[in-house]
Amino acid sequence: MDANNTPYFLLRSADELRQGSSRMEWHPRHQTLTLRQKQQLRLPSSQPDAGLTAWETATPMAVDEHYQVARLNEDADKVIFNSGGGWQPLKNDLKQEVETPEGAHFTDMALSQSGLLALPFSDDADLHGLTLFHLGKRWLSRCSLPEAPRRALIDPGQGIWCLSEGSLMFCEGSPLPAPYAAVPSRFEPEVVNPGELAHRWTQTLPAGWHGLALACVESSLCILAHNGLGQQIILCRPLDADPEASISAYEIDEACPFAVDMATADGSRLALLALPDPGDSDFRQRDCPVVSLVAGDDTDTGKAILIYERYPMLGLAQPRFASSADGQLRYQAPESDEYPGFSPRPRELHALRQPRYEESASALLKEVLDSGAPGTTWHRLYLDACIPAGCSIRIAARVYDDADARGATDILMQPEAVWNPLPSELAYQPALSGYEKGRRGLFEILLQRPEGPVRTMNGRYLQLQLHMTSNGRTAPAIHAIRVYGPRFSYQEAYLPELFRQEQTVDPDNSRGAANGADVRERLLAGFESILTPLEGRIAAAEQLLHPATAPSSNLGWLAETLGRPLPAQWPEARKRRWLQHQTLIQQYKGTLPGLNLALDIATDGGVQKGSVVIVENFRLRRTMATVLGVSMDDSDHPLTLGTGISGNSIIGDSLILSDMNAREFLTLFAPELADEDERIAVAAFFEKYAHRLSILLHGDARQQRHEVEGLLADQLPVHLQWQIIETQHPFILGTSPLLNVDTWIEPRPADVRVTVNETRIGREGVLVNPLAFSPADINHRQSSGGAMT
Structure with a gap:
C-alpha cells in the first residue's frame, strides 16, 4: 500500500506478464517482457527419415573444463581421449580401461560439471547397463538397466537419467570412497554400500512417442521425442526423483526442421540440432534452431516457440552436440588447422550479436486484475521499464464488473507514460530497469477514459493491453507493472461536497469535454502523484536510520550519534550489526556479556562459533586436595565443558584430607572462616587470579587479532589486565592437551592448491x-x- 493506504497489483513474472502475441517474448535471463527478435534464420529443410538414420550412427563427444576431448573408439566399446598428445584410452585409478562388457557398445556419453561421466551401453539383445566414471577420483562403477539405453544425462543433483526408445530410467549412487574388506571375526553390515550405483525406477513415455535426446532447463528434464511419422514434441517432467511425476507436452514450432539432438542454450532455452541440406556443400543454411518453452493453459498444450535469433554453425561433422563440463553449448565441427588431430572438433555455439527486433506488437495480458469490489475506480499505473530512443510503450485498458462482459467491453487507450525522476514510487526502492533520465526507471500513467464528461475507469476487473514499438536495433523492455486502485481522490477526501463529482460514467454519453468535477479531480491527481510518494518516503524515513536498511553512506554518522565511530575498514554487514547492538554494548560495557557481544560482532560470529573464547583467570583456580562433600561439577566450565571426572564422595558437608591445601579450600569455598594469617593468604591467592583476562583465538579468529586488541582496549575497564593466546588447533583448553585430540568441531576449509x-x-x-x-x-x-x- 502507499501512504494513502491504496493497495496495488504487481506484475513482474513470466506467468503474470503472459500474453498471446507471437511478436513479444519473455526474456528469462533479463526477466523482462520485450519484442522478439526477427533475424532471417537460415534453417535447413526438415529430413525425418535421413535424420533418424543419422541419429542411429551419430557418435558422442565430451569436453572437460580443461578442454580435453573424449569420444568413443571405432568399435564404440572404449572411451578414448586427447589432451594434446594424441588419442589414448581412458583409465581408472587401477589402470583399467573404461570399456563395455564383452559384446556390448556404448550408446552415449554425458559429462557433468562435478566430473561424472555417464556411459550407457547395450548389446542390442539382453545386456543393458550404465557405466559411471569420476574424472577426479578415477573410480569406475556399473549397474544394469532393464532396457536398452540410447541417451544419458546427469542433472545438477547428480541423478543419472537414461532414455530408451519408450521409457525414462533413473539411476543414482556411487561406490564407497575406499575399498571395503569384510572380516569374518566381526559383525558386518548387511548392505556394505546402501548408496551403490543402481537403477531406481522406470517411467514410460506417453504412448506413440519415441525418445531421441535429453536436456535440462532450470528445474525440468526435457525429452525430445518423435512419433515415427515425422512429427516431434518436447516432453518435460520435474527433476525430482518421483516416478509418478506428470509429463507435460510442448508442441515444437512448425518452422523448426526435424531435430536429432537437443541441448540447453542460454540456461533456459533449448537448441535443436538438425541435419544439413544434402546439396548445401557451402553450409549456407547453417543456423541452429533454438526454442523457448511456453506453458499452455490447463486445457492447452504448451508451445516450443522458435526464437528468431541466429545461432550460426561453421560446419557440422556429426549431428550430435558435445557434452561439456562447463555448461557451454558446443557442437561437433570439422577439423581445422587451429586444432589439428581433432576430427571432429568441439566448437562453441553462440548467438549472433546483430539484433533485429519486430517493429511493433500489441497484446492483451492474460492476467486479469480483480479488485474484489464492483465499481472500483482504478487509479494509477506505474511501469518499471526501459524505453530506448525511437521506441515506445503504450498502455490500453478495459474495465468491467461482469466477467461475462469482458469481450464486449471497449479497450481504451491511455495517455503516454511520463518518466518519473524517482527510482520507484515505493519508498527508497531501486528501479529494476536501472536509472537513466527519460529512458530507464519509473514511468507513470493516470488511468482514465479518453473523452466524455466523466473519465474515471470504474469496474471490478481490469485488463491491460500492451503496445510496443522499436527502432529495429533496440527494443523496449518491461520489468514490472504496478497498478493502484481504488483511487484516493483529493477532491472527494478534502473538498466540500459541492465540488465533488455528481455524475457517473454513461456509455450513451461518452463523447465531448469533461465536466468541471472531472477536470478538477484529474488536476488534483497530478499533485497527488508528487505528494503521495513524498509522504511515503516521510512515513518510511526510519529506513534511513535503521541499521538494517540505512544507506551505507549513513552508517558513519549514525554510529557517531551513538558515541562511537565505526572503523572504516569494517565490512558493511559488520557495521550494521554493530549499530544494531551498540546501545546494548554500551549498557553492559565492562561486563563479560557485553564483551562477548562486542567480540562476536568484531569477529563476525567468532564467539558463537567458538573460535574466540574469553576466560576469566579466576576460573583457573585449582586445589589438589581430596574434597569430599563438595560438588565438583564442571559442565559449565569454559575450559573442560563437563569432561572432568572426580572421585569425590559425599560425606557430610565437607571433608578435607590435606592440611597443606586447607587454605586453598578456604580461599575457594569459605573465605569468611579464615583467620588473620589465612585472610592474608586468601587475599594473595585472589590477587594472583583477580582482574585478569585471557582471550583464546584459534581458527580464522587468529587473523583478526588486530581487531580484537583494539576492541579490548576500548571495552575493558583500565584496571583489568588481559592477554591474547593464539593456537593453531581448535580445542577445549582443559581437554585437548591431555587427550591430544581436537575437541572443537569447525567447518572444514576448502582444499587449496x-x-x-x-x-x-x-x-x-x-x-x-x-x-x-x-x-x-x-x-x-x-x-x-x-x-x-
Whole structure:
C-alpha cells in the first residue's frame, strides 16, 4: 500500500506478464517482457527419415573444463581421449580401461560439471547397463538397466537419467570412497554400500512417442521425442526423483526442421540440432534452431516457440552436440588447422550479436486484475521499464464488473507514460530497469477514459493491453507493472461536497469535454502523484536510520550519534550489526556479556562459533586436595565443558584430607572462616587470579587479532589486565592437551592448491586430481609454472 493506504497489483513474472502475441517474448535471463527478435534464420529443410538414420550412427563427444576431448573408439566399446598428445584410452585409478562388457557398445556419453561421466551401453539383445566414471577420483562403477539405453544425462543433483526408445530410467549412487574388506571375526553390515550405483525406477513415455535426446532447463528434464511419422514434441517432467511425476507436452514450432539432438542454450532455452541440406556443400543454411518453452493453459498444450535469433554453425561433422563440463553449448565441427588431430572438433555455439527486433506488437495480458469490489475506480499505473530512443510503450485498458462482459467491453487507450525522476514510487526502492533520465526507471500513467464528461475507469476487473514499438536495433523492455486502485481522490477526501463529482460514467454519453468535477479531480491527481510518494518516503524515513536498511553512506554518522565511530575498514554487514547492538554494548560495557557481544560482532560470529573464547583467570583456580562433600561439577566450565571426572564422595558437608591445601579450600569455598594469617593468604591467592583476562583465538579468529586488541582496549575497564593466546588447533583448553585430540568441531576449509617449496603437506594443502580426462597433463602444466593442484 502507499501512504494513502491504496493497495496495488504487481506484475513482474513470466506467468503474470503472459500474453498471446507471437511478436513479444519473455526474456528469462533479463526477466523482462520485450519484442522478439526477427533475424532471417537460415534453417535447413526438415529430413525425418535421413535424420533418424543419422541419429542411429551419430557418435558422442565430451569436453572437460580443461578442454580435453573424449569420444568413443571405432568399435564404440572404449572411451578414448586427447589432451594434446594424441588419442589414448581412458583409465581408472587401477589402470583399467573404461570399456563395455564383452559384446556390448556404448550408446552415449554425458559429462557433468562435478566430473561424472555417464556411459550407457547395450548389446542390442539382453545386456543393458550404465557405466559411471569420476574424472577426479578415477573410480569406475556399473549397474544394469532393464532396457536398452540410447541417451544419458546427469542433472545438477547428480541423478543419472537414461532414455530408451519408450521409457525414462533413473539411476543414482556411487561406490564407497575406499575399498571395503569384510572380516569374518566381526559383525558386518548387511548392505556394505546402501548408496551403490543402481537403477531406481522406470517411467514410460506417453504412448506413440519415441525418445531421441535429453536436456535440462532450470528445474525440468526435457525429452525430445518423435512419433515415427515425422512429427516431434518436447516432453518435460520435474527433476525430482518421483516416478509418478506428470509429463507435460510442448508442441515444437512448425518452422523448426526435424531435430536429432537437443541441448540447453542460454540456461533456459533449448537448441535443436538438425541435419544439413544434402546439396548445401557451402553450409549456407547453417543456423541452429533454438526454442523457448511456453506453458499452455490447463486445457492447452504448451508451445516450443522458435526464437528468431541466429545461432550460426561453421560446419557440422556429426549431428550430435558435445557434452561439456562447463555448461557451454558446443557442437561437433570439422577439423581445422587451429586444432589439428581433432576430427571432429568441439566448437562453441553462440548467438549472433546483430539484433533485429519486430517493429511493433500489441497484446492483451492474460492476467486479469480483480479488485474484489464492483465499481472500483482504478487509479494509477506505474511501469518499471526501459524505453530506448525511437521506441515506445503504450498502455490500453478495459474495465468491467461482469466477467461475462469482458469481450464486449471497449479497450481504451491511455495517455503516454511520463518518466518519473524517482527510482520507484515505493519508498527508497531501486528501479529494476536501472536509472537513466527519460529512458530507464519509473514511468507513470493516470488511468482514465479518453473523452466524455466523466473519465474515471470504474469496474471490478481490469485488463491491460500492451503496445510496443522499436527502432529495429533496440527494443523496449518491461520489468514490472504496478497498478493502484481504488483511487484516493483529493477532491472527494478534502473538498466540500459541492465540488465533488455528481455524475457517473454513461456509455450513451461518452463523447465531448469533461465536466468541471472531472477536470478538477484529474488536476488534483497530478499533485497527488508528487505528494503521495513524498509522504511515503516521510512515513518510511526510519529506513534511513535503521541499521538494517540505512544507506551505507549513513552508517558513519549514525554510529557517531551513538558515541562511537565505526572503523572504516569494517565490512558493511559488520557495521550494521554493530549499530544494531551498540546501545546494548554500551549498557553492559565492562561486563563479560557485553564483551562477548562486542567480540562476536568484531569477529563476525567468532564467539558463537567458538573460535574466540574469553576466560576469566579466576576460573583457573585449582586445589589438589581430596574434597569430599563438595560438588565438583564442571559442565559449565569454559575450559573442560563437563569432561572432568572426580572421585569425590559425599560425606557430610565437607571433608578435607590435606592440611597443606586447607587454605586453598578456604580461599575457594569459605573465605569468611579464615583467620588473620589465612585472610592474608586468601587475599594473595585472589590477587594472583583477580582482574585478569585471557582471550583464546584459534581458527580464522587468529587473523583478526588486530581487531580484537583494539576492541579490548576500548571495552575493558583500565584496571583489568588481559592477554591474547593464539593456537593453531581448535580445542577445549582443559581437554585437548591431555587427550591430544581436537575437541572443537569447525567447518572444514576448502582444499587449496599445493605450491612447490611453500606448502606443508598435511596441514595447508591437499593433492587432488583435477576434473580432467588426463589429470597428469594438467598437473604437469601447472607444476611447470610453480604450482599444481
